[in-house]
Amino acid sequence: MQQKYMFFFNPQAGDGEAQQIADTIQEKLQLKGQETVQLTAGSREEAIKELISELPQIKKLICIGGDGTLNAALTAFVRAEESVPVGLIPNGTVNNFAQKWKIPLDADEAFKLIMRGKVRSVGIGKCNGQAIVSSLIFGSLANISNDVRQSEKKKYGLAIYGWNAVKNLRQNRSYETEFYNDFFSLSAKVWFCLMTTTNFIGGHRYLRTEGNGLNVTMLNNMKVSKLLNYGYFALTGNLRKSTTLTSFDLKKVIIKTTDGKAAETRIDGDPGPNLPAKIEWLPNFVPFFMQD
Numbered sequence: 476m477q478q479k480y481m482f483f484f485n486p487q488a489g490d491g492e493a494q495q496i497a498d499t500i501q502e503k504l505q506l507k508g509q510e511t512v513q514l515t516a517g518s519r520e521e522a523i524k525e526l527i528s529e530l531p532q533i534k535k536l537i538c539i540g541g542d543g544t545l546n547a548a549l550t551a552f553v554r555a556e557e558s559v560p561v562g563l564i565p566n567g568t569v570n571n572f573a574q575k576w577k578i579p580l581d582a583d584e585a586f587k588l589i590m591r592g593k594v595r596s597v598g599i600g601k602c603n604g605q606a607i608v609s610s611l612i613f614g615s616l617a618n619i620s621n622d623v624r625q626s627e628k629k630k631y632g633l634a635i636y637g638w639n640a641v642k643n644l645r646q647n648r649s650y651e652t653e654f655y656n657d658f659f660s661l662s663a664k665v666w667f668c669l670m671t672t673t674n675f676i677g678g679h680r681y682l683r684t685e686g687n688g689l690n691v692t693m694l695n696n697m698k699v700s701k702l703l704n705y706g707y708f709a710l711t712g713n714l715r716k717s718t719t720l721t722s723f724d725l726k727k728v729i730i731k732t733t734d735g736k737a738a739e740t741r742i743d744g745d746p747g748p749n750l751p752a753k754i755e756w757l758p759n760f761v762p763f764f765m766q767d
Contacts, residue, residue: 484539526551541567549606562589575675596759651734
């Protein structure tokens with residue numbers, strides 16, 4: 476039976492590499508008699524709106540890119556409150572989602588996985604109408620990350636984040652923050668907060684166990700005296716072994732600052748909305764083509 480595949484990607488990313496991958500896979504599908512279409516909208520918001528309008532007509536989505544591109548696609552699903560099976564062709568810098576779910580980083584192997592047709596539904600987060608595929612962070616480290624220019628990231632790699640964090644340690648302050656839902660309320664002085672949908676971050680496992688919700692880890696009231704502890708978590712990823720961290724799991728929360736400071740967020744590696752934020756866990760929301 477003929478299926479309609481849509482390709483979702485940023486044609487400008489990676490010096491046109493995503494476009495080349497899309498063209499190659501599109502030709503293979505057309506030879507199999509499948510109907511295909513490429514989504515070529517310019518901006519992120521235009522692409523999200525176009526995908527929402529096309530969802531009723533497509534049967535499968537092939538997303539080519541990293542966590543940021545995947546986030547845009549799943550944000551369309553979140554806003555439409557529906558989804559279709561997704562095949563991921565990793566083409567990003569970190570590819571955290573792909574590494575967590577063992578999706579091949581090679582385009583040909585990833586396409587073969589899609590063609591096997593085996594799907595697994597996974598949960599994601601939702602923040603103010605935007606998907607959280609892998610992670611949300613806020614606090615001073617998020618501000619530092621949002622200030623990193625793309626040219627610096629290309630030149631120095633991920634090390635630029637650690638350098639900027641140490642360089643600006645004294646200039647950044649904690650946020651008086653409140654977390655609350657229908658069942659609990661927590662006030663905390665937060666220097667850095669990490670919220671993840673799985674036990675993977677930055678392409679590496681940082682939690683021993685897999686939860687069924689959003690994993691929250693906070694670094695509280697950062698001071699120079701805690702620099703060694705901060706360095707340990709930054710280098711090893713073993714966040715929950717630290718004595719200066721607060722950790723818990725949840726499925727729904729509202730987060731706001733109570734000291735009048737505007738706190739930026741960063742979602743899946745890109746700038747997100749400022750707090751306050753309404754965040755929710757969406758279990759088994761998206762079916763993905765992946766390994767057994």
